[in-house]
Amino acid sequence: MSKLHTVEEFISNNFTLKDALLHIGKLDYMLLCALSESSNALGDRFDRFGVAVNFRCLSIIYMSSYSQSGTWSVYIIRCADSTLYTGISTNVTRRFEEHASSSPRSAKYLRGRAPLELIYAKEIGTQSEATIEERRIKALTKAQKLNLIVELT
Numbered sequence: 001m002s003k004l005h006t007v008e009e010f011i012s013n014n015f016t017l018k019d020a021l022l023h024i025g026k027l028d029y030m031l032l033c034a035l036s037e038s039s040n041a042l043g044d045r046f047d048r049f050g051v052a053v054n055f056r057c058l059s060i061i062y063m064s065s066y067s068q069s070g071t072w073s074v075y076i077i078r079c080a081d082s083t084l085y086t087g088i089s090t091n092v093t094r095r096f097e098e099h100a101s102s103s104p105r106s107a108k109y110l111r112g113r114a115p116l117e118l119i120y121a122k123e124i125g126t127q128s129e130a131t132i133e134e135r136r137i138k139a140l141t142k143a144q145k146l147n148l149i150v151e152l153t
């Protein structure tokens with residue numbers, strides 16, 4: 001399947017409206033417009049697809065996906081220049097692919113540092129717990145981080 005870029009392409013390929021907007025990074029903008037009372041124009045845009053958009057429900061679904069999106073993990077990526085990058089995600093595989101592709105969703109630090117190698121991933125729990133663990137790991141020296149990785153394997 002070729003790369004999809006617009007909401008129209010996603011919907012014509014049987015994606016849900018929510019998935020299409022999330023994938024192209026427009027859901028935040030759509031919700032902002034809907035919440036600021038300018039949703040009529042956006043609703044009209046989707047009428048031509050036969051999609052009824054209830055922005056209040058969409059925003060509730062979207063916001064709940066953050067709090068119920070599963071277990072948060074912390075991960076470490078080794079760059080081609082041997083530097084280490086630490087981050088958190090609910091889907092480490094997807095996040096690593098975003099970083100490796102140098103897409104707009106990748107961390108700026110990792111752009112131009114390919115090839116990347118995922119060398120550590122550990123499920124933590126909540127986003128708060130994962131953020132605390134990420135901060136703890138970032139405070140370690142490189143040698144301590146490498147020891148952490150060796151301990152896991």
